[in-house]
Amino acid sequence: MKKKDYILNLCKNAKDASLNLIKFNASDKNEALLLISNKLTDNIQLIISENEKDLIEGKKNKLSSALLDRLKLNEERIISMSDALVKIAKFPDPIGEIEEGWKTETGLWISKVRVPIGVIAMIYESRPNVTIDAASLAIKSSNAIILRGGKEAIYSNKILAKLLREAIKESKLPNNIVQLIEYTDRAMVSELIRAKDYVDCIIPRGGKGLKNAIVENAKVPVIITGAGLCHVYVDEFADKNKVVPIVLNAKTQRTGVCNAIESLLIHSKYSIEYKKEVIDSLIDKNVEVVGCERTRKLNSKVGIAKEEDYATEYLDMKISVKIVDSIDEAINHINTYGTKHSESIITESVGSSERFLNEIDASTVYLNASTRFTDGSEFGFGGEIGISTQKLHARGPMGVKALTTTKYVVRGNGNIR
Template sequence: MELREELYEYGKKAKEASLKLTVASTKEKNLALRKIAENLRKNIKDIEKENEKDIVAGKERGLSKAMLDRLLLTSDRIESMASGVEKIATLTDPVGEILTGWTTEDGIKIRKVRVPIGVIAMIYESRPNVTADASALALKSGNAIILRGGKEAINSNKIIAKIIKESLDEVGLPSDSINLVQTIDREAVKILTQMVDYIDVIIPRGGSGLIKAVTENAKVPVIYHDKGLCHTYVDEMADIEMAKKICFNAKVQRPGVCNAMETMLVNKNIAEEFLPQMAEEFKKAGVELRGCKQTKQILKDIKLAEEKDWDTEYLDLILSIKMVDSVDEAITHINKHGSKHSEAIVTKDYESANKFLNGIDASTVYVNASTRFTDGAMFGFGAEIGISTNKLHARGPVALAELTTYKYIVEGNGQIR
């Protein structure tokens, strides 16, 4: 079967499955989710075995430590994956929620009600836990999903998808509610983005290359999850100890994820005191620092940052540092170089905080907290499909509510116009 024919067959099956999921009860969907979690736990050893194949292949291809970390599935991470699926079963089902309602002068009752989007195509890279997270979120929100993971995680993705499909069969929901594209041929991405008869929305999650490949070819609407080039601005009115903890956490706690800090901006009036202390902490953690000329005058042994550094998502223990004159300069820099993901200010000054919150164009803006909190679980949404840097239709963590649209239900008793 040719690739195009194969993908269109997935599309047809997904469309049929989505119509059944639309009318599935919350009880049925939750039963399926709990069965998926149960079977993920039962198959931990098999998942680890398949994941090891991906890890070995990744090392042979020279993947970075950060990328290998994103790829790795330990027993604890598989347990966390299963727990995440179970958590989604406990969340409120968004389908059927009445967003608003009213009665017209003619006595016609109108309700605006949440409904599933239909068929979602998810295109993602490296992290195999996305296979479970995306499938579970799609299922709970009544959507069918077609998954196309990266070549790095092909073996891990295959076994996770197989477990999910078998779980759906066990509880009587259509197994074609989730299908994983088995090929790593890049042509599959282009074909999926143009399947307007079967796919209602494309969600790409990965690096700039993937986002570009999808957006340039897409005929299907896109909710894209671009790179996470996140900043933390340390204001002149910052609490030094708080700023050190926040910046260290944002960079070091897990550097290979999209909500990690990539550039630290420091007000010139606090730099002499703050930078040497912060640099010492980063040095202990093995962080490579790259600074602007003013920063290098204080931290003489660090690398001089190049212009491209301000636009680089390292996903590694590398950090760019730039000294700025004011909160206004920090805002200008972030809006120019940021990816509209997550940005933070550390300050005790209300006016600076308010100016930052209002002036930054990003999905999530923080005052005195780490950017690492931009996460569906941390926001109380359960798992997430990713962090949208779109402005329409969803922005920030994309969870259950963001995987629905709405329709108007109109009830009358014989009215005509």
């Protein structure tokens, strides 16, 4: 195959596969998912050895520790991927589900029925587990998918895609429901996002630059996912016993992910002693803290927060802190600087909590809980293809149902208008 025809052929194959896939039932799809699950557990060492090649290259290219952590596949993570496939296989099949139905005055029976989107193109960086998450959710929702991972994970993605396709060939499903773009040329992405005759939806998952480039140049509809400038707001009525555990978990449990917090807001009336405790706890965990003048008075190690700090997704052991004088100021700050991902309030006040939960513009809002729960697995979806931060089609963690749309099925008996 000529390289110039590579993307076109993938797209044609995917379109044919998607039209064919609708003929297969839930049992056929579930069988394929279980075959993929077994392929992963049967080839753990092979996957790890290929992933090690990516890690070696990543260290040579001086990737941050957070990005290397995203890239790493170990036995525990591979088994977790395999387990997720089993969970997804047990989910109800959304295809053919009747959302609602009614009879019109003219005698027509109308049903609103759930159907696949068709062909999905998934463009992502760093995390090879997305290869499995995206493919499994696409299969369960009867979609064909074209995967284009980042060059930093090329060895990992190739072996995972190889195992995926081997399992699919052993199943009853069409061979080309999952395809990986094995070239890392950026020109290939440009072709893919313009293939409007074949691709129904683009889902980019990665850095701000990747998403902006796709949104600005795509001719195919795009679902925006993942940018995570998340906050925790400590209200004046917060329970001190909840504050430090939630803040530390949200910031330090895993820093290089989109649902980790990048900024902390604390009400000025929250006790000075307790304010100092939360700042000290972050510094004790080796988090670099930058803050406003009032924050800097709490600990001499706090650096100066510039305006851009409050608009920065660090994805690292760094956090910006601001003392605010009201919940109105906190809500305004979050709605100004946040990326509509995940936001949390710590408070025992019903009034504060209801205002925060109702007025914050984000896909997911929390009361007295860490933002780290914004995840398809944690929400019971078995995984996610991304976390949508936009408002149309899907919002929040995107599981199986988010990869479907609807059509109206109208039944008549010779009716005319």
